[in-house]
Amino acid sequence: MKRPTGKPAKGRQRRARRATSVDVARLAGVSQSAVSRCFTPGASISEKTRSKILAAAQRLDYAPNAIARTLISGRSRIVGVVLPNITNLFYPEVLHELSLRLQAAGLRVLLFNVPYGQQIDDVMPDVLQYQVDGIITSARCSAAVGADCRRRGVPIVFYNREFPELPGSSVKCNQVAGAARLADLLIDAGHRRIGLIAGPDNSPTAHDRERGFVQRLRARGVDLCARAGGDFLYDIARAAARSMLGQPRRPDALFCANDTMAFGAMDAARHDVGLAVPDDVSIVGFDDSGPSRWRGYDLTTVRQPLEAMTAAAVELLVQSFGQPGMPAARRLIDGELVVRSSARVAPPASD
Amino acid sequence: MKRPTGKPAKGRQRRARRATSVDVARLAGVSQSAVSRCFTPGASISEKTRSKILAAAQRLDYAPNAIARTLISGRSRIVGVVLPNITNLFYPEVLHELSLRLQAAGLRVLLFNVPYGQQIDDVMPDVLQYQVDGIITSARCSAAVGADCRRRGVPIVFYNREFPELPGSSVKCNQVAGAARLADLLIDAGHRRIGLIAGPDNSPTAHDRERGFVQRLRARGVDLCARAGGDFLYDIARAAARSMLGQPRRPDALFCANDTMAFGAMDAARHDVGLAVPDDVSIVGFDDSGPSRWRGYDLTTVRQPLEAMTAAAVELLVQSFGQPGMPAARRLIDGELVVRSSARVAPPASD
DNA sequence: CGCGCGATTGCATACGTATGCGCTTCAACG
DNA sequence: CGTTGAAGCGCATACGTATGCAATCGCGCG
Missing domain, CATH: 3.40.50.2300 (Response regulator)
Structure with missing residues (x-):
């Protein structure tokens, strides 16, 4: 017995230990499983136990550790958003809409800004290391990286791009x-x-x-x-x-x-x-x-039509979470002609 | 023995299992520790072992699982960037600079867009669940949330904001x-x-x-x-x-x-x-x-001076990673007068 | 050739949570 | 009161990696 249980490592603990589900369980007098189920929507738990646990959790200021949850469940609820050159006047609005909709769907946005002169392929490994559940991007990646994502079961949605030879869905303005x-x-x-x-x-x-x-x-x-x-x-x-x-x-x-x-x-x-x-x-x-x-x-x-495009992108992504087959849907959305005064609309009266 | 080791759970495995450090270790004929050290900069490992491992890793298409790494090391290398109302013409550039610099520092950006009408306090719990190493924000949070971050040892940098009563550093244009x-x-x-x-x-x-x-x-x-x-x-x-x-x-x-x-x-x-x-x-x-x-x-x-402000923000954040004391530095950076033609620069010749 | 010491390596454990399985509980029903 | 079944609960394990410690290796020196 080199290192008895309960004796914490030394180099660790650089930051204040936050309460864990075990702490809450102990305080509430239940098992750790119960705590986990209490914070898992749809899990089987009685109302009485739930309230006991919630009280204890509140006292300890407990919140589930999303990282640990990811490790065991295999789902991170993180979406990698990979954009080249954010300064383009068009992307900020995209990112705005996108982040709101993803958040509304209970997903987190891990943003990757591909620096000028770099390829998306250079950052893709970083994206995958964080076990993202899916990727939304407006850049073309190599076939190798595409196959990589497919193999790992990470769906891709191409935003305003379409690459028939790559696995993944796409949403495009026409x-x-x-x-x-x-x-x-x-x-x-x-x-x-x-x-x-x-x-x-x-x-x-x-x-x-x-x-x-x-x-x-x-x-x-x-x-x-x-x-x-x-x-x-x-x-x-x-x-x-x-x-x-x-x-x-x-x-x-x-x-x-x-x-x-x-x-x-x-x-x-x-x-x-x-x-x-x-x-x-x-x-x-x-x-x-x-x-x-x-x-x-x-x-x-x-x-x-940003809203429609963004909504479609998130929808496609969420859909493919279930299917490992990745049906690769394509959505083509028409833009809307906005007539203002910078172009005349009829031939001049006399010629 | 309810569930013998080696028999994988059933409900799991919805996505293709990617290679783990154990797989690489087996193929390379070394221990899992060696693989870990191979991918940990500065760890003690011989050149011979390293190359063996790298070869095996390449064959298996292995990359370390950042999530598992986070769980055990207690450091996620993720920074929460919390912005209200991204559409403001100013924020896209901030986000652009910020993401580039954070990426360059080996950090990831978890973006939170606070929807109009919501408070930053509403999203802060979500940010913390993902075990971010630090937070950069341009919104004011409540004292309770601030104390929470301090207790957890999560440093905050306020961007173009300054709240003396809250824990955290700040960078501001004057x-x-x-x-x-x-x-x-x-x-x-x-x-x-x-x-x-x-x-x-x-x-x-x-x-x-x-x-x-x-x-x-x-x-x-x-x-x-x-x-x-x-x-x-x-x-x-x-x-x-x-x-x-x-x-x-x-x-x-x-x-x-x-x-x-x-x-x-x-x-x-x-x-x-x-x-x-x-x-x-x-x-x-x-x-x-x-x-x-x-x-x-x-x-x-x-x-x-976006570049200077952003650089300072990242610098302050990275500095406080070491110190749990969080010295709360304040940086005030002067803006630059840009004279163009929309304002006259001298009194009119005659009056 | 033996010794000593630093550089490597492997072993075992821990991080915090989800979940299959079996046991208990309890209410409903005959 | 016995039976049945579902709901709730706890036990034990697993996810993939980092790291303290002890053991081993390798090399230089006397």
């Missing part, structure tokens, strides 16, 4: 359809010289938006008259718009692949080139981020 | 000094009719900014000529500015307690009242949030 509606709006307003400021090359979202827009243009017999990359950033888009609109045969309408770039384009038009919006040039964006509503921009755009 | 510099700037530019759009009544930050501004005004012999609440929101501030600037004897300068309200005020001045900024009215804000740099606003404001 970027293609949204961009097409903007194309329709511009053409219906009589625009024929239409320019585009695109997002980053590596962003599937940006790609979808561009594709949806250009395809619809083509289908209606119109070609882009200008294109530049804006990287989803204000400054780059503003510079791009400035040079585009400075040309002699300039576009009379501009589609920007997100709102932030549209703000840059509007500022370029007004302040750098001296054009009026929408009288000289119509400008539309995508996202309906906060400043779109501001009087200084009043941007026509497509709103991503 | 709101008072920053607002005073804005007051100086306006007075130096010759403004004497100065209005203020305040933040929410329950926000200490808003309160500090107002106090700092008004005190400096007084000290230099100037009184506020108008005041209204803007609740940190664009729409409310815009309406307030509209009515303020519509008066016959209107202010010729406006201090808004945050940037978002300043944008509302600028839009009100230009579009609702028809005044030029800064020729007819100077407008200043506080935060230096993204749109401040945009050409459409180009706002004179005070930048909160």
